[in-house]
Amino acid sequence: MYLNFYGLNEKPFNSTPDPRFLYLSPGHREALAQLQYGTQERKGFMVLTGKVGTGKTTVLQALRRRLEGDTAVSYVFHSTLPFDGILEYVLEDLGITKPEESQARRLIALNNFLIEQERAGQSTVLIIDEAQNLDAATLEQIRLLSNFETATSKLLQILLVGQPELKAKLDLPELRQLKQRVGLRCQIPPLTPQETHQYIRNRLRVAGARDMALFDEAAVDRITEYSGGIPRVINILGDHCLLFGYADRKRRIDGQAVNAAVEYLEEGMTSQRRVLSLGGWGLRRQCKWVLGGDRPRGRAQ
Numbered sequence: 587m588y589l590n591f592y593g594l595n596e597k598p599f600n601s602t603p604d605p606r607f608l609y610l611s612p613g614h615r616e617a618l619a620q621l622q623y624g625t626q627e628r629k630g631f632m633v634l635t636g637k638v639g640t641g642k643t644t645v646l647q648a649l650r651r652r653l654e655g656d657t658a659v660s661y662v663f664h665s666t667l668p669f670d671g672i673l674e675y676v677l678e679d680l681g682i683t684k685p686e687e688s689q690a691r692r693l694i695a696l697n698n699f700l701i702e703q704e705r706a707g708q709s710t711v712l713i714i715d716e717a718q719n720l721d722a723a724t725l726e727q728i729r730l731l732s733n734f735e736t737a738t739s740k741l742l743q744i745l746l747v748g749q750p751e752l753k754a755k756l757d758l759p760e761l762r763q764l765k766q767r768v769g770l771r772c773q774i775p776p777l778t779p780q781e782t783h784q785y786i787r788n789r790l791r792v793a794g795a796r797d798m799a800l801f802d803e804a805a806v807d808r809i810t811e812y813s814g815g816i817p818r819v820i821n822i823l824g825d826h827c828l829l830f831g832y833a834d835r836k837r838r839i840d841g842q843a844v845n846a847a848v849e850y851l852e853e854g855m856t857s858q859r860r861v862l863s864l865g866g867w868g869l870r871r872q873c874k875w876v877l878g879g880d881r882p883r884g885r886a887q
Contacts (some may be wrong), residue, residue, distance in 0.1 A: 588832035595794030599824035603644040605651055609788040609817075611781045613774050614645055620772045621649050621745065625657065625711050629769030630732050630740045633756070634747045636774035639818025642747055645774065646713060658703060658710045665716040665748075669727040676712060700734050700741035711743045718748035722760050729764040776815030782806065785820060797838070801827070804841035812848050823847055 589597070600607075610618065617634060624632045636642045650659050660679040662672055673692050682699050703710050714720070714728070734741040746752065756765045777785055783806050787798050801809070805827065813819035826847035831839045 588828050591832050592800060592828060592837075593794070593796050594790075597825065598789040598793035598795065599821040599828070601818065601821050603641075603647045605644065605648040607789050607792050608641075608644050608648050609781075609785045611777055611785070613777075614641060617772045617774050618645050618648055618652075620770060621645070622652055624770040625649075625653060625709065625743050625745075628709065628740045628743060630743065631729075631764070631768045632743070632745045632770040632772075633752065633768050634745065634772055634774070635750055635752050637776065637816065638749060639816040640774045640776060641817045642774055643715065644817075646715065646745075646747060650713075653711065656708050658708065659713065660711070661713045661715070663715040665714060665719040669724045672714070672724070672728070680710070696731075697734055697741075704736065704739075704741055709743060710741065711745060713745045713747065715747045716749075717746040718752040718755060720755075722755070722758055725755070725761055725764055729761075729767065732767060777817065777820075778815060779807075779810045782810040782813065782815055782820065785817065786824065789821075789824070799838070801839045802841070805839045805844045808841050808844040808848070812844075823851065826850060 589595070598607075608614070617636075621632060621634065634642060634645070646661070650661070653659060658680055660676045662675055662679075664671070664675065667675065670689060673689065673696070677692060677695060680696075680699060682695050700710055712731070717725075720728070728744065731742055732740060732744060755761065756768070786801055786806060786809070790798060790800055801824075809820060809823055809827075813823060823844070827839045827843050830846045830850075831843045834843065836843060
């Protein structure tokens with residue numbers, strides 16, 4: 587709705603983990619480099635942690651792109667599945683012909699696949715996102731997958747990704763064997779104020795913005811304060827800022843526009859009514875739909 591008004595080719599603050607928009611802060615760059623190193627050097631178990639919304643999934647998508655060509659990757663994001671479900675998903679994801687229904691036959695099929703990959707000079711990586719949701723019994727069964735190995739190298743690299751609670755779970759006494767096998771640990775911290783400023787400019791640039799100062803300094807400062815350096819929150823707030831700025835016909839987002847967006851995110855209907863009071867009925871109807879309000883009833887007020 588606001589793309590033409592701001593001279594954008596696409597929305598700069600989409601919530602999807604598009605690697606094109608990846609801003610490599612020092613924390614993200616280090617995590618990505620470590621994960622690439624860990625998979626190439628076959629470290630076995632690796633752990634990536636970070637608070638909700640810090641960009642873990644986007645880093646994983648970038649990692650997958652870097653591994654393309656010589657690595658088979660299975661990316662499991664349904665972490666509430668039992669181990670049997672995870673194993674079935676992995677076989678399907680790797681394109682392994684489904685064997686008989688017993689778990690033993692499935693494990694044999696996976697082992698045969700890993701051996702063929704090794705003979706072809708390729709590696710295999712299993713990524714499990716939101717791994718903090720896995721119970722201890724499932725994690726222990728996943729640990730046993732690391733027993734697929736030759737005398738010189740691990741056949742399967744396993745990357746556990748999750749929120750900080752994952753670190754606490756790995757400290758459980760019943761998971762001490764898994765903890766001992768972790769060959770690499772990294773984490774993604776929130777963005778600093780300076781990195782938040784660069785993050786916003788980077789997303790605007792990728793989206794085709796001609797005005798890299800579309801968000802003025804006061805706006806960036808307020809976004810930094812509210813988001814706490816969490817990229818997901820920056821994206822949600824940034825998108826709402828552009829919508830509010832468009833409704834107010836502001837060519838540049840200022841602190842007032844950010845405050846209006848924050849008010850909407852915190853209180854909902856107060857700011858929504860403010861936006862709906864602007865412009866013609868068409869604009870009001872579009873804003874109401876985008877902001878998630880109810881369908882209009884009767885005539886516009």
